[in-house]
Amino acid sequence: MNSHTPVSGTVAPEPQSTGLVSSRKQRTRAAIVAAASRVLAERGLAGMTVDQVLEAAGVARATFYAHFSDKNDVAREVVGEMWERASNIYTQFAELPALERQNIQAWLDAAYDRWREHNDQVVALLRDMPNEIATASARYLEQFAETVVGDGTRWPCGRDVALCRARLLIVQLERALYDVARGAWRVDRETLVSSLTLSWVCALREP
Numbered sequence: 001m002n003s004h005t006p007v008s009g010t011v012a013p014e015p016q017s018t019g020l021v022s023s024r025k026q027r028t029r030a031a032i033v034a035a036a037s038r039v040l041a042e043r044g045l046a047g048m049t050v051d052q053v054l055e056a057a058g059v060a061r062a063t064f065y066a067h068f069s070d071k072n073d074v075a076r077e078v079v080g081e082m083w084e085r086a087s088n089i090y091t092q093f094a095e096l097p098a099l100e101r102q103n104i105q106a107w108l109d110a111a112y113d114r115w116r117e118h119n120d121q122v123v124a125l126l127r128d129m130p131n132e133i134a135t136a137s138a139r140y141l142e143q144f145a146e147t148v149v150g151d152g153t154r155w156p157c158g159r160d161v162a163l164c165r166a167r168l169l170i171v172q173l174e175r176a177l178y179d180v181a182r183g184a185w186r187v188d189r190e191t192l193v194s195s196l197t198l199s200w201v202c203a204l205r206e207p
Contacts, residue, residue, distance in 0.1 A: 028059065028067070029067045031058075031059065032053065032057045032063075032067055033077045033078060033081065034057070035056035035057035035058075036048070036053045036056075036057075036071070036074040036075065036077070036078055037078045037081070037118075037121050038056055038121075039053055039056055040075065040078060040121055040124050040125065040128075041119075041120035041121040041124055042120070043124075044127065044128050045075055045124065045125075045128035048071055048075075049071065050064060053071065053074065075125075075128075075129065076132070078121070078125065079125055079129060079132065079133065079136075082118070082121070082122060082125060083136065083140055085114060085118070086140065086174075087140070087143070087144065087147070089110075089111050089114060090144045090170070091147055092107060092110065093107050093147075093148055094148060094150055099154055099204050101197060101201050104197055104200050105197040108173075108193050108197055108200070111173065111177070112189060112193060115177040115178075115180075119181040122178070122181060123181050123182045126178065141167060141170060141171070142167075144166075144170050145163050145166040145167045145170060146163070148166040148169075148170070149162045149163050149166050154204075155204060156204065156205060156206065156207045157206075157207055165203045166203075168203075169199060169200055172196070172199060176192060176196065180192065
């Protein structure tokens with residue numbers, strides 16, 4: 001007798017693959033985080049409610065609480081994605097085939113686009129979760145500088161000096177993009193990107 005056929009003759013359902021269940025849970029979690037990201041961008045953390053996230057994600061309350069304890073918990077996940085996007089940007093710099101002006105400018109153009117894509121969300125997070133983000137910021141800044149510099153062979157100075165320059169360049173870039181995103185600095189894209197490019201090129205050429 002087949003092990004999945006009970007005595008009654010009815011066929012028992014096949015057990016679900018653990019991998020399929022895990023994949024479905026991951027998709028559900030990602031959908032909740034994406035929904036929370038949209039609500040955060042529109043309302044900020046103070047104005048966001050779990051009910052709004054449920055509606056935006058199209059999930060039940062029990063499903064939400066199977067993944068997150070409250071709105072602050074899912075907001076921290078959104079913050080984690082923000083850091084991951086930033087990490088990807090600096091990894092792309094490290095992967096440039098040559099540190100030439102046109103490559104650096106193209107990379108900065110792409111970085112600008114990524115910020116513009118998530119403008120409202122990033123501004124809301126920095127406004128509503130300043131302490132949490134500030135605590136992580138120093139650690140991530142060091143990590144990003146290490147990524148940008150790598151083994152230091154592509155920089156004209158010693159590695160310690162290169163790391164110092166990289167930190168300054170990253171702070172300058174992040175602050176500039178943040179000020180533009182929140183409307184505190186009125187500057188056109190071409191002027192901003194070309195000015196940032198000059199800063200990076202000079203840092204990479206001067207011994």
